[in-house]
Amino acid sequence: MATQQSTSANPKVNYEYRRKKAAEEMRKHVTSFALMIFVTLIAFIMVLAGFDKTFVYPVLLALAALQVVLQLYYFMHMSHKGHGAAALFLYSGALVAFITILTFLTIVWW
Amino acid sequence: MDAEQKFTSRTWPESPEKTTLEGKNKFLGFWLFLGGETVLFASLFATYLALKDKVPSDDHALAIDMFELPLVFIMTMLLLTSSLTSVYAMYHMKNYNFQKMKTWLIITVGLGLAFLGFEIYEFNHYVHEYHHTFTSSAFGSSFYTLVGFHGAHVVVGLGWFLLLLIRNTNRGLNLYNAPKFFLASLYWHFIDVVWVFIFTVVYLMGMVG
Incomplete structure (x- = not known):
């Protein structure tokens, strides 16, 4: 294209x-x-x-x-400019990552 | 303007990776992918942390018995330096200097291969010295899955760089391949980001106890 x-x-x-x-x-x-x-x-x-x-x-x-x-x-x-979507994706990923690790360490494998 | 159009360093656009619509779409899609990769590695890190040192009997080696700082330090420096060399490659890409970009990418690939060599040595060492294998314990499974997944990413990154280099050797830079080189280098930086957490969480914290 x-x-x-x-x-x-x-x-x-x-x-x-x-x-x-x-x-x-x-x-x-x-x-x-x-x-x-x-x-x-x-x-x-x-x-x-x-x-x-x-x-x-x-x-x-x-x-x-x-x-x-x-x-x-x-x-x-x-x-740089124009990285709004990049930041959204990465920080969403980081948030889920944090919750996953917290959950695994406190509930799932306790 | 055609994506295969020939440029000079003076007519080359400021952000060649995002000048075409295809480049913009790739850029967006690739960051979405990196967000997903973050979640993938989080699940592997979480599993490793939960299963660290979980072995069936006392004769199994634990993290603190096996890991060695010098080896991890060398691997860290190799990967960190390769991240800088790929930044240099993108600097020359933006200045429309194809030869220098290729040179820096080849250096990046060399450093990545060295990293991989050390990782293979490391795994081989653990298997033969400590009988720490994928199936020996929950600790082993989670360790090799996490670090091995990162190693597989390094392999994919190296293959990506090499394929791009071979495919475009005589083509020169244009708006069709500039986004491809740019995304491969973003991927390479992400591999280094993951390694920062691996050397911190797996090796350094593992050595502290």
């Missing part, structure tokens, strides 16, 4: 601007990658350090959530 609904009225005009913007965004991606590595290192070091699990569990989950947010909003571009 070749239906075209043009979003760029005159691409030649803003070529330089777009190149610059893309390069800037790529730098942001590399920064978020460095952050993800950092978060991962903290998670592994915490386990190596052998803290009590009542302290380690919530921190590990928080670090995982932070890393996933970075992945979704930077690498998967959810911070």
Whole structure:
């Protein structure tokens, strides 16, 4: 199917601007990658350090959530415009996921 | 405008993955699919958490006996880096640089293959060293189902990238294949998202006890 609904009225005009913007965004991606590595290192070091699990569990989950947010909003571009439906689908999925895990851990396999 | 139309880096649209109606539909449908994948993995995680360390007798190995941090750390770094390299590929796709996009995708595939190699080694190690198999215990079944499902996703992602690369090698970028490359890379990022929870919930929490 070749239906075209043009979003760029005159691409030649803003070529330089777009190149610059893309390069800037790529730098942001590399920064978020460095952050993800950092978060991962903290998670592994915490386990190596052998803290009590009542302290380690919530921190590990928080670090995982932070890393996933970075992945979704930077690498998967959810911070861009036009991701309303994407957010709806993903968060609906996450809600069902949360309820499923809660149910399995408290009722189903108790 | 035809989907097979030839472009230059100056006429290439800003969001080539969403310029055609087909691209827009794919984008919407793919995010719906990712929402469904989230639920699928939730059921596997829930089952694993409920059945973790549920073994029939004391001579079965538990999570804390088997898991090793260095191996999981290497696998995590490989998959995380491959996520960044596929971001680089999409950066070059948006700049209409087909050669560089292909190069970064090939690097991504290489890292994914390395990850898979370590995973196969890991499973093989558990089966032969600890007799931890799919049928040895409820713990084994739920572990291999969860981590194996993720591994299967890695295989599908690698196959997807390779098929796209082979099919489009001499074709160059156009509005027909740009959405295809874009969605494959979204899928690859999602695989990394799932792995973040696997290394946290299965391995790190498993090692804490």
